[in-house]
Amino acid sequence: MPCNLSDFCVQLPKVELHAHLNGSLSPATMRELVERKKATKPELANFRIPDSLEMESFFPLFKFIYQLTDDVESVRVAARNVIDEFARDGVKYLELRSTPRKNEETGMTKRTYLDTVLSVVEEPRQDIVVKFIISIDRRNTLEEAQEVVDLALAFQSRGIVAIDLCGDVHTGSFENLRPAFERAQANGLPTDDKGVFFSDLSNEYKLASEVFKLTHEELFEISLRSIDAIFSDEKIKNELRRQWLDWKENFKGF
Numbered sequence: 001m002p003c004n005l006s007d008f009c010v011q012l013p014k015v016e017l018h019a020h021l022n023g024s025l026s027p028a029t030m031r032e033l034v035e036r037k038k039a040t041k042p043e044l045a046n047f048r049i050p051d052s053l054e055m056e057s058f059f060p061l062f063k064f065i066y067q068l069t070d071d072v073e074s075v076r077v078a079a080r081n082v083i084d085e086f087a088r089d090g091v092k093y094l095e096l097r098s099t100p101r102k103n104e105e106t107g108m109t110k111r112t113y114l115d116t117v118l119s120v121v122e123e124p125r126q127d128i129v130v131k132f133i134i135s136i137d138r139r140n141t142l143e144e145a146q147e148v149v150d151l152a153l154a155f156q157s158r159g160i161v162a163i164d165l166c167g168d169v170h171t172g173s174f175e176n177l178r179p180a181f182e183r184a185q186a187n188g189l190p191t192d193d194k195g196v197f198f199s200d201l202s203n204e205y206k207l208a209s210e211v212f213k214l215t216h217e218e219l220f221e222i223s224l225r226s227i228d229a230i231f232s233d234e235k236i237k238n239e240l241r242r243q244w245l246d247w248k249e250n251f252k253g254f
Helices: 005-010 027-037 040-048 054-068 072-088 110-121 142-154 174-187 203-212 216-229 233-251
Strands: 015-021 091-100 127-136 161-168
Touching: 005 203, 005 216, 015 072, 015 203, 015 216, 027 040, 027 054, 027 072, 040 054, 040 161, 072 110, 091 110, 091 161, 091 233, 110 127, 110 142, 127 142, 127 174, 142 161, 142 174, 161 174, 203 216, 216 233
Parallel strands: 015 091, 091 127, 127 161
Antiparallel strands: none
C-alpha cells in the first residue's frame, strides 16, 4: 500500500550535494551552541532564532551563526549535529562544504578548523557516507587562496573530494584566483542549506512532487540519478546505486 508523500520522502534514500556547514545548522543546534557559549558571550542569548526565514533576517542569522562556531569544540558539535540530522532525514551520501576559518581570540586556525571538521567526517557511521568540499572565498588574495589549496592537498586523503569558489559574486575576481584552482586541479581535486532555510532534503523532494506532480517512482529515479553528480569515485557510486536498488526492492510503499 503506498505510503503518504511526506513519509515516502523521508524514507527515500537521498544524495545531498554541496551542503553548507554553517547554513545547515538547525535551530536546535543553534540553541545548543548558545548554551555552550552564553557564559562567555551572554549577548548571544538575546538573539531571537527565527522560526521561519525572511530575507531581512538572513544575513543577521549568518553573522550570529559565525559567532556560535568560532572555536574548535563548537565547530565539532556543529559538524556532528549537521551530519546526524542529514542521516535521520534519509540522506545516504553527503558532500559537506565549508571555508576554513580562523579566530585569534579563541586560538582557532584554518588548519585546526579543517582538522576538526574532517575528524567528525571520519567518524565511523553505518548509515551515511560523508565527504568534504573545501571552499575559497572570492574576497581572498591569491596568497590566501593558495593557503587553502595547501590545506586541501595536505588533508586530501581524509575525505576532501573537491574545491570550490564561494562568496559575494559582486566582490573579487576569479581571474585573480585562477592559479590556485589550476594547481588544485593539477593535483587531482575537482573544482566546482537546509538549516537557515528551514527545509530539509525530504521536504524539498515533497515540494518538487507537489509542484511537478511527480510519482513516488519518479522521485526514486531522480534520487538514483543524483548519484551520477557526486565527486566521489566510481566504486562509491556503484555501492550507492546498489544500496538504492536494494531499498527499492524491499520497500513496500510504492
